[in-house]
Amino acid sequence: MSYNEAPGGLLGGHTLFLVGRAQGLTRRRLEQLVRLRGGRLAGKAAARATLIACGHSAAAQVLPDGRLRLPAGLPASIPLISERELRRRLGILGPPEAVDRSLTSTDIERLSGLTNTLVSCLSLFDVLEPVDDRFAYRDVVAARETARLLARGIGLRQILEAAITLGRRGTHLAETRLTEGPSGELVRDLAGQFAELSGQLAMPLGQDASDLDDLISAAEQAAERNDLSTAESLYATAMRADASDPVLPFNLGNVFDAQGRTAEAKIAWQIAIARDPAFAEAWYNLAMAAEDEDQAELAIAEYRRAVQAQPDYGDAHFNLALLLTRLDRCTEALAAWEKVLELQPPAEQASTARRALALCRMRIRQTHSHAG
Secondary structure (H helix, E strand, O other): OOOOOOOOOOOOOOEEEEEOOOOOOOHHHHHHHHHHOOOEEOOOOOOOOOEEEEOHHHHHHEOOOOOEOOOOOOOOOOOEEEHHHHHHHHOOOOOOOOOOEEEOHHHHHHHHOOOHHHHHHHHHOOOOOOEOOEEEHHHHHHHHHHHHHHHOOOOHHHHHHHHHHHHHOOOOHHHOOEEEOOOOOEEEEEOOEEEOOOOOEOOOOOOOHHHHHHHHHHHHHHHHOOOHHHHHHHHHHHHHHOOOOOHHHHHHHHHHHHOOOHHHHHHHHHHHHHHOOOOHHHHHHHHHHHHHOOOHHHHHHHHHHHHHHOOOOHHHHHHHHHHHHHOOOHHHHHHHHHHHHHOOOOHHHHHHHHHHHHHHHHHHHHHHHHHO
């Protein structure tokens, strides 16, 4: 089989269903971004979905021949896109590297010995990165490495997960020689010495990705029903299994915050930022905590980090403008309120912004008048 590829463009008119998780995106942010790009996010597998995005964790659902097990209820022959393609359509990832792409899928199959289904699978999980169905030489190298590992008895799913891990750490399967470690895990072969995919001492890659998705889903459900102790335990376990996704410590911080454990919540949000310095929602939560503790300058700095990371973050712009107004820093507040209105906020926020703008302008005039 060959995976269908959705036509170019953003998400206008599409109802998107996400299989697995998108690294570093909370559900709230994903829904917001999909809506801004003219689409809708489906809450569950249903016939109304018109586009499927495959989060990298969905590699756990890949069969040995390269086919992907999809949830029941989705339409047949629905187009699929990779996690990177989703990020590009959401506007949070730049275009693919501009390199010569003159090879076809048939060329990749011939040069690597892989089937069409396997080549399509590698593309769906961003191991290969075709543009308009054309591949680069690096894709040939990655496909050949995949074929070599398959021939040695390494499972396809293991190869996908290793390639994804390498990609998150700034390298690529085409640039790395992998081998099987003493415990059956895939490790890097560095001049005959085993090393973890990060380059550190060889260690197992971690918990099964499908089990991890189930664990995170259970944690979310526990938090929704206010079973905070269970949610805390499950998120803590998930964090140990996945040391890169910032959503996990962010959600754990929210659980701590709901229990009134502010100091622990701030540490968890700081871990989220350490994993992704552009994680706007964590900066926003830290800013609100700083406000609650009367640390105005820290709160302002953190609100600004939030809107720098996410320029359309309306609540962060609103809180920043409100805090600047309370501090009588009217020139800064004026610009902040104008930005709030530019983002077309809800009616109540818009009304507050217009009143605050008038107040700031009046105070600025008064200051100029007294100075004159």
